[in-house]
Amino acid sequence: MSFLFGRARARTNTTELPKQAREHILKLDGPGGAAKADELAKTLSQIKQMLQGTHGLGTESDASPEQVLQLVTSILDEDLLYLLAANLYRLPFESRKDTQVIFSYVFRFRPPTASPGSDPMALVYVVEKRPQVLVELCKGYNYKESATPAGTVLREVLKNKDAAAVILYDDGDEEGSSQGGVAEIDEERSQTGNGVFWMFFEWIDKSSFEVAADAFTTFRELLTKHKELVPKYLTWNFDLFFTKYNTILVQSNSYVTKRQSIKLLGEVLLDRSNYNVMTEYVDRGEHLKICMNLLRDERKMVQYEGFHVFKVFVANPHKSVPVQKILLMNREKLLQFLSHFLEDRTDDEQFIDEREFLIKQIKTMPSTPMPPQR
């Protein structure tokens, strides 16, 4: 008897819980908001447990896959994902963690009937119908409280190409923005720079360490994960992207931002899929200047990371005239400088080899700039 009762209760819960959660969230601002927060915390915890089943250490009876399907459907129907994402920062401590778990499970859930390789249903729904959920998750970086849970969810979701595209191509009401769903994206259009992706620069540069470091990790995922997405994106938004990148990140006053972004720059440029972006990047004299100044930074790790970008300029067999000019103008200084550059890195053979290679390249450059021949 109790068995039957439990089943029945579970069934109502699958539709009731998301509805309750929605109502609690909407009343957070009203009178008795604190009490609502408590109730919300309980509801979220119940939803989490149903989704989690015995994956965790909970010993409660498992919900059946059909029930979980019902629950997920109901969560989508109530637009709970959006509400949770937008209000994440003001949920209680435990609820923020529960929300993170709920997102994880919902975004991975496949109905029992779905084919194993298919995209999870909630994720498909969000990228097609409700991209704002992802945008709101990114905006979790506006607050210290929501940065970690939102970031954790984002990095899981961003493994999906469409989800990454939604964030890259979010551009407000513009034509071709991802706002209407992933299908509306126009990849061959330059971004205005007002979309959510461009806010990452500020989050990384301006936030506290915890937030900035998490935002940077997500930013890196966005730029390195999807080889078929990012090169095109960078090509279409070359100036906007690298201007922001070089001024806000590479020359940030924050040691961590500076060092990590130089490293990422090197990774992006040296990625085979970004070949065209790389050649365009190393043609610009002003990029070389920034880079050469990094070599003279007073912090060794900044010098070291800078070196890995600098080497791309020098190793390029088709150096542009401005780049050749700068290198020639500083040839003697560079040779002198490089021969003593990070000398105590005696056990880094690759570095030593590369340094020698650069010295040789600079030495053997013709003394007058010549237009590159490709």
Next chain:
Amino acid sequence: MADEGVASHYQVLEELGRGSFGVVYKAIEKATGETVAIKHIDLESSEDDIQEIQQEISVLSTCASSFVTKYKASFLRGHKLWIVMEYLGGGSCLDLLKPGVFNEVHIAIICRELLFGLEYLHTEGKIHRDIKAANVLLSESGKVKLADFGVAAQLTYMKSQRNTFVGTPFWMAPEVIQQAGYDFKADIWSLGITAIELALGEPPHANTHPMKVLFQIPKNPPPRLEGKFSKEFKDFVSQCLVKDADHRPTARELLKHRFVRSAGKVEALQELIQRKQMADAKADRVKLPVFYQETLHNISPKDDSDEWVFDTVKSTVLKRGTVRSRKPSPTFSLEDGMRKLDVKDGPLQPTTPGTVRRSTVRHQPSAAHHQQQGSVRRVSNGSPRASIAPKRPLQPDMSFGNSGSTMRLFRRVPSDSSTTGQLGAGATPADPKSNENRPPPAFHTTPVEATSKESSLGRRLYNRVLEPSLDELHAQTAGSTKREALAKLCDAFAILDSVDPEGAYHLLRNVVSAVSQDGKLSAALLQSSGGNSAPSKTPLDGTPQGTVVVKSRAAAALVSPTKLIMSHDNPHLLSHRRRGSAAPDVSLAPARSPEKERDREKMAMEAKYPGRPAVPGMEHCKALSDLLYARWTDGLRHRWGGAVAGA
């Protein structure tokens, strides 16, 4: 990241200890008057991704339990990351063990509290991965808290198992060592080892070399608690130490065990704290607090003539890139490098906390600095040291058993760029936190400047060769008399180095030439005389004293313990490579062709590894080192391609 001002919210007081990769200070939050512990991590000395440090913060910041040290905040100050945590005045269990082992009553309480802590962590999907006495902190009132999440892991939905090889050898569960995939049960094993540690003063196999322990744990039957302990206690330990993780109970199940169910109140643990205080008072230890001193600062104004020349007079970009003034970076000689480093990382002066770093050039890393770094690593992070023991070289707690502190021994290799010049390459790899706010020098005499070539060689000899090898030998020596003798020798060399580096050089030169003239000796020491540096180039990192982190790139389970060594980025191989490539560098012989270098390097390695069982405490490692050596030469062959293959 806009944190720079936050540091001023705290008044930083004395040093509490050194942890996985940072120095921990006691501090007061000015706004609240609350005492906190602040861990300073020097990011310049960390090669790997800052992301990994972030991991520790994210695990800690999502914990809210009275059984876990509370995380408060973290922020950047220049290239240092400050992590603010709750202050626990009772110290670590390892510190508290110094006056003697704990009795069962106390151990039962600690175990119960630890189980509560583990139950919490495990429910949260977190694995601590480094449970040991050093990482268990007590508040002044006796509350027990888990600390040091430097290697903790967060399991996510997908990965409910981990393959990372992480922990401190003596406390590691067999499944962790075998890299066969493990989960939170690994913490339960470590808890059992910790219980033994509390009862006996050291973990099982403490006198065995850590590398050998890695073989023994999976191979041997689980350790048992022997001796005059209650049946309950023995049973508790044996339940924790079930080799098959599937049959090992969970934290929740163990909380029902009779041993902990009947345990008393945490207040009883205050006795342990008092006992430690008494012991310290009795021992008349000089309390020499090491005060915090800012070590980030501007150096000399930039020399404009040294700038790059761009066609524009001066681009704005250029200005922005260099907000802080600095000295021109190229360092033209080792001396210059040291000079610069010294100015930058001026030592802390314990006696005159207010004074600023010396403006005079000292390019000698004070011997005491260095040894201090070697000796303090047992102090757990966040655990207040009741007293700062007098700075002696090679403090005698470096025994295998208790010295393992939480270090990411292999991953967190400091950039030599910032340390090598001073410390000598040999010592740095094992000493990731070494250039963070140095402890004060014990020798207050200003060391002699190395002016002549001989003296600078002598100094180099000491820094790179003598000191690291003494340090290493000491670490591997078990007997206390032997250790003391070594420590004295080390002292003596330190003094010689500070007053007469040239003398040190001549001494060693004479030794080398005398050895080479004696047939038998030169046969025995032949290879090492190739640069009397070979043994000394064995940095401590060959032996995992501390917590080890190895990321297995191939997640494939390595079932046999021997295979573990072959894991692609095995730290030992890496360290050997490092060592190998650095070897010619320290050799005193002037002319070297690349082939000769390789030969010598090979010889040095041969001398050191398969053929040289001499280092006390290392004898049993022969089989292992043979294996390591083979792997290492394979690596060389691979890298040098034809050159070596043809040879």
